Amino acid sequence: MSVSGDTKVADRLRPLVEADPVVLLEIAGAIAHAGRLPPDGVTELGAEHAARLADADKQRLRAAVEHVLMGREVDAALEWLHETRILALLFPELEATVDLVQEEGRQHKDVWAHTKQVVRQTVSRPLVRWAALLHDVGKVPTRTFTADGVHFHGHAEVGARMFDRIHARFAFARDERQTIRFLVKHHLRTNQYSEQWTDSAVRRFHREMAAHMTDLLDLSRADITSKRPGRRRQLLEQISALSDRVRALAEADAKLPPLPTGVGNAIMEAFEIPPSRLIGDLKRALEQAIERGELEARREDAYYVAHLARHALVPGVSDERAAALIAAGGDHGDGALDDDLEGPHKGVDPDDPSPGVLSCGHDPDNDPCVHRDADPDDPAVRKRAR
Numbered sequence: 001m002s003v004s005g006d007t008k009v010a011d012r013l014r015p016l017v018e019a020d021p022v023v024l025l026e027i028a029g030a031i032a033h034a035g036r037l038p039p040d041g042v043t044e045l046g047a048e049h050a051a052r053l054a055d056a057d058k059q060r061l062r063a064a065v066e067h068v069l070m071g072r073e074v075d076a077a078l079e080w081l082h083e084t085r086i087l088a089l090l091f092p093e094l095e096a097t098v099d100l101v102q103e104e105g106r107q108h109k110d111v112w113a114h115t116k117q118v119v120r121q122t123v124s125r126p127l128v129r130w131a132a133l134l135h136d137v138g139k140v141p142t143r144t145f146t147a148d149g150v151h152f153h154g155h156a157e158v159g160a161r162m163f164d165r166i167h168a169r170f171a172f173a174r175d176e177r178q179t180i181r182f183l184v185k186h187h188l189r190t191n192q193y194s195e196q197w198t199d200s201a202v203r204r205f206h207r208e209m210a211a212h213m214t215d216l217l218d219l220s221r222a223d224i225t226s227k228r229p230g231r232r233r234q235l236l237e238q239i240s241a242l243s244d245r246v247r248a249l250a251e252a253d254a255k256l257p258p259l260p261t262g263v264g265n266a267i268m269e270a271f272e273i274p275p276s277r278l279i280g281d282l283k284r285a286l287e288q289a290i291e292r293g294e295l296e297a298r299r300e301d302a303y304y305v306a307h308l309a310r311h312a313l314v315p316g317v318s319d320e321r322a323a324a325l326i327a328a329g330g331d332h333g334d335g336a337l338d339d340d341l342e343g344p345h346k347g348v349d350p351d352d353p354s355p356g357v358l359s360c361g362h363d364p365d366n367d368p369c370v371h372r373d374a375d376p377d378d379p380a381v382r383k384r385a386r
Contacts, residue, residue, distance in 0.1 A: 010041030017045060021052035024086060025064035031080055032071025038080075046084030053089055062170035065090070069129040075116035078133075082112070090169065093137040093162055100140060101150065111139050114225055122222035127176060128215050131183035132222055137162050138184075160185035182212050183219055190220040191235075193242040199249055200296050206246045207293050217243055258290045258297040259283060259304065266301035270325055271314045282308055302329040 016023045024046050027038060037043075053061070068077050081087040088095040097111035115136055122132040138159025139152045160181050167177050189205065197205075209216055217239055224235045263286070264279050273279070286304050289295045295307055306329020308314055309322040317325075 007041055009039050010045050013042060014045060017049050021049050022056050022060050022064050024049060024053065024084065025061070025068065028077045028081055028086070029064065029067040029071065032068045032074045032077035035073035035076060037076065043080065043084055046080075046086060050084055050086045050089050053086060058169065059171040061090070062172065065170065066126050066130070069119065069133060070124055070126060072120075074129075075120045078116050078119065091133075091166070093140065093166060094133070096140045097136065100143065111136050117225045118222050121225070123218045125215070125218075127179045128183065128219055130180045131187070131215070131219055134159065134163055134166065134180070135184050135187045135219065135223065137166075156185055156188050179212065179215070183215055186212075186216060187219055187223060190217065190239050190242055193238060195241070197245075202242070202245050202249055203253070203296075204293060205242075206250065213246070253297060256298065258287050260298055260301060263301050263304055266305055267308065267314075270302075270305045271308075271317060271321075273314065278314075282313060285313055305329055 013023070013027070027042065027046065031037060068074060068081075071077060078087070081090075082095065082098060094112070094115065097115060100111040115133065118135065119129055119132045122129050136155065136159065138155035138157070138161075141162075142152045142155040142158050144151045144153070163177075163181050163184055167180070172180070186209070189209070193205075206213065220239050221236060224232055226232050226235070264283060267273070267279055267282055268275065286295065286307065289307065290297050295304070302325075306326045309317065309325040309329075312322065
């Protein structure tokens with residue numbers, strides 16, 4: 001297009017932008033869905049009026065940004081928002097990731113380039129794309145340099161807390177905020193999976209991810225941006241293996257009762273009590289503890305007897321007898337199972353429905369963030385799990 005053509009397009013758009021600055025985001029949406037960049041004059045117009053978006057209606061801002069995020073060429077649109085300084089206004093946390101190196105001394109894409117690619121690769125579901133856009137904002141305040149390289153310890157949790165400020169600029173319902181925050185906070189969880197995880201650890205992962213499981217797995221797949229085919233295939237297979245194992249265990253658990261056959265007889269014998277309604281009440285208490293994740297399903301009888309003794313759920317049991325039953329059941333404190341790779345980490349954020357928090361893990365796109373917490377033999381991990 002000629003220079004005069006550039007000017008004509010910009011002149012035609014100018015009164016629209018002056019009347020309503022959200023038109024700038026609509027231009028970005030057109031880029032995202034059509035894949036064609038506007039003339040330079042339009043980009044200059046965007047930079048000229050970007051600051052006016054600060055006063056735009058939050059609901060309209062959210063809808064316009066979401067329209068951008070849902071486009072097939074979203075990465076080009078996001079770069080245009082950066083060039084016009086609209087990104088710096090709406091998402092200063094993202095602007096700070098531009099040129100933020102992930103590996104020292106190597107030609108490796110910066111966090112901003114990685115983020116654009118992840119958004120483009122993410123499934124076309126709005127909340128997952130929002131999470132993809134913001135999943136690495138915590139890398140800016142957590143970046144450190146050591147002799148081993150660049151690290152971003154805890155960036156997922158920090159990013160989730162940063163979202164608490166970001167969402168105030170847009171209009172999200174409470175459940176939408178919770179979903180995006182959860183995905184940002186837990187986007188590294190699948191990276192920690194290995195075939196050494198016990199069935200109990202897989203069940204706990206499934207329980208803690210709950211309704212967000214599909215979204216989290218899809219975000220994890222999109223977060224793989226390594227250019228090495230072997231590495232990419234390995235990480236995708238790891239996610240698929242976790243997904244398959246979760247599904248297989250869920251199907252098996254649906255077919256089996258949570259308590260083993262004969263646990264009622266074991267309770268009567270251990271506590272020396274006759275058949276009564278109390279036995280049924282105690283079994284229901286055990287089933288509820290399993291549903292809450294405090295106990296594992298289908299363990300040995302002594303395991304459940306120890307739980308009843310530990311919580312004094314059977315009246316009239318001496319301290320000595322209770323101690324003996326607890327010891328016979330093994331040293332399994334509720335909620336801290338010895339063979340799990342992680343214990344529950346209760347959240348304290350009012351908008352976070354998650355029962356769990358894990359620290360920074362290695363990023364699947366070859367990020368050298370060293371993650372001690374991924375090692376189940378790390379004493380710090382076991383300390384937190386207890």
